[in-house]
Amino acid sequence: MRRGIVVLTLALCLQACALTPPAGTPGASASPAAPTTGASTASPPPTGASQDEFTASGDVPRVLDPELLSGIITAITSHSGLARHEFAAWPQFGLPLVDQALAASYLGTIRDFEHDYPAREHPDAPPELNLGWHVVAASPSVVGVASDGYEFAGASGARSWRSFWFDPRSGALISTGDLLDESVAGPALAAAARNRPGIDLAEAGTDPLRAAPLVAFTVSGDLLVGFDQCQVAACSEGRVSLTIPQTDALLTPTGRAARDASVQPSAPPAPAATPTQPSASTPPAATGPATPPTSRPATKVDCRKAKCIALTFDDGPGPYTQKLLGYLRTAGVNATFFMLGRQVETYPKVAAAVAASGNEIGVHTWDHRDLTRLKPAQIDREIGSTVAIIKKATGFSPRYLRPPYGAMNADVHAAARRAGLAMVLWSVDTLDWKTRSTPATVSAAVKGARRGSIILVHDIHPTTVAAVPAIISQLEAKGYTFVTASQLLGKTKPGQKYFRG
Numbered sequence: 001m002r003r004g005i006v007v008l009t010l011a012l013c014l015q016a017c018a019l020t021p022p023a024g025t026p027g028a029s030a031s032p033a034a035p036t037t038g039a040s041t042a043s044p045p046p047t048g049a050s051q052d053e054f055t056a057s058g059d060v061p062r063v064l065d066p067e068l069l070s071g072i073i074t075a076i077t078s079h080s081g082l083a084r085h086e087f088a089a090w091p092q093f094g095l096p097l098v099d100q101a102l103a104a105s106y107l108g109t110i111r112d113f114e115h116d117y118p119a120r121e122h123p124d125a126p127p128e129l130n131l132g133w134h135v136v137a138a139s140p141s142v143v144g145v146a147s148d149g150y151e152f153a154g155a156s157g158a159r160s161w162r163s164f165w166f167d168p169r170s171g172a173l174i175s176t177g178d179l180l181d182e183s184v185a186g187p188a189l190a191a192a193a194r195n196r197p198g199i200d201l202a203e204a205g206t207d208p209l210r211a212a213p214l215v216a217f218t219v220s221g222d223l224l225v226g227f228d229q230c231q232v233a234a235c236s237e238g239r240v241s242l243t244i245p246q247t248d249a250l251l252t253p254t255g256r257a258a259r260d261a262s263v264q265p266s267a268p269p270a271p272a273a274t275p276t277q278p279s280a281s282t283p284p285a286a287t288g289p290a291t292p293p294t295s296r297p298a299t300k301v302d303c304r305k306a307k308c309i310a311l312t313f314d315d316g317p318g319p320y321t322q323k324l325l326g327y328l329r330t331a332g333v334n335a336t337f338f339m340l341g342r343q344v345e346t347y348p349k350v351a352a353a354v355a356a357s358g359n360e361i362g363v364h365t366w367d368h369r370d371l372t373r374l375k376p377a378q379i380d381r382e383i384g385s386t387v388a389i390i391k392k393a394t395g396f397s398p399r400y401l402r403p404p405y406g407a408m409n410a411d412v413h414a415a416a417r418r419a420g421l422a423m424v425l426w427s428v429d430t431l432d433w434k435t436r437s438t439p440a441t442v443s444a445a446v447k448g449a450r451r452g453s454i455i456l457v458h459d460i461h462p463t464t465v466a467a468v469p470a471i472i473s474q475l476e477a478k479g480y481t482f483v484t485a486s487q488l489l490g491k492t493k494p495g496q497k498y499f500r501g
């Protein structure tokens, strides 16, 4: 598989990734500043250190660097309304059976969630669904990925996970039965459960091995069988995993290849045919770690005199970001990118190219969790891990935090203050996530713009990226000058929130 990123992202933003501030109240909080409900699980969020990405009672699967799978497509959907907060990201490989299985699983979970919570019933604590993914094995003959799900239903959180194994050469899916000699692994699983008080495999049905949503391997190559929260143990246990010490008898030849791909990973082959996406013709990003870039364009702008305005891009970097950088460069404009740590981890070279072009980078958290659900230490990790990976990938030191969904409370303010970050929201929501229309996005940006506006758009949508040249040319024709957030805001205070210049 080629190592240069051929980033092909299918970005499906079904709904918003952000809330609109109350009309006519620029400067007002963009979301209910509800106190933390304290109802989430005790599991810590990811830190950016791979083995901390999963949480469970028991061992967790080995997690690999997602860059091993360069050339993949990342699908992202998000929804931010008063009824629900949703964010889901999953990989697509250009292999029909694999892609369909992944999409069906993620979209099915989203559909079930939306069915369960159709209305605005919890205005101060909207139900939240957050679905991520991790690479758990990679080699020329077998790849394993695992979903990582969190659902908060207004009273309590629940975690789930699911493994997907496949052959990257043939595109064939690999089932649990293909990996394991079930006549050996079934009894071994039952024995492992007997050694763990509080676990009742019968809750999973007559064939718990087949019912287990996750089969993977630990760092040392032991077999790990995972169950969802509440599936085989008290819900307070969270997700549960059972570890079966490795023996070759447990595994089929395919299973042994899967274990080896987990313990000693190597890059799988490139997809035979890469799907046609708008970014396919975009040249690869600059390679290597970036030298510390200048955070501002060469030209100094005095926003006391100029009609300054800031374009801000959320949820990336992704496959369309390179194309966007080309548009910005052509126009001689710099923007501000609020990045997710997980996206930077997946696309570090694109993040580096954003910074190298003189754009500003801010923190949008590691995985787009609603921070008002988290404990202070968890919020610190969401912010700290993202700051760290942005610095590592780009050399840029972020000054700003944009909380997902614009959701803030006293704990979020305090965490931003501790991290030395001001909170930058927006005054113009283009609703690009909702319309998925280039003309509508251009129109919303141009009509909404005022002196000092901060315009919210998302570089995960090709329709939005296509709108950028027209947004820039039409607003420049009206006398506006595009600047970065720090140029627009000047001196800011950590922990304070800013909606406009």
Ligand code: NI
Binding pocket: 017, 018, 314, 315, 364, 368, 404, 405
């Ligand atoms: Ni967002």
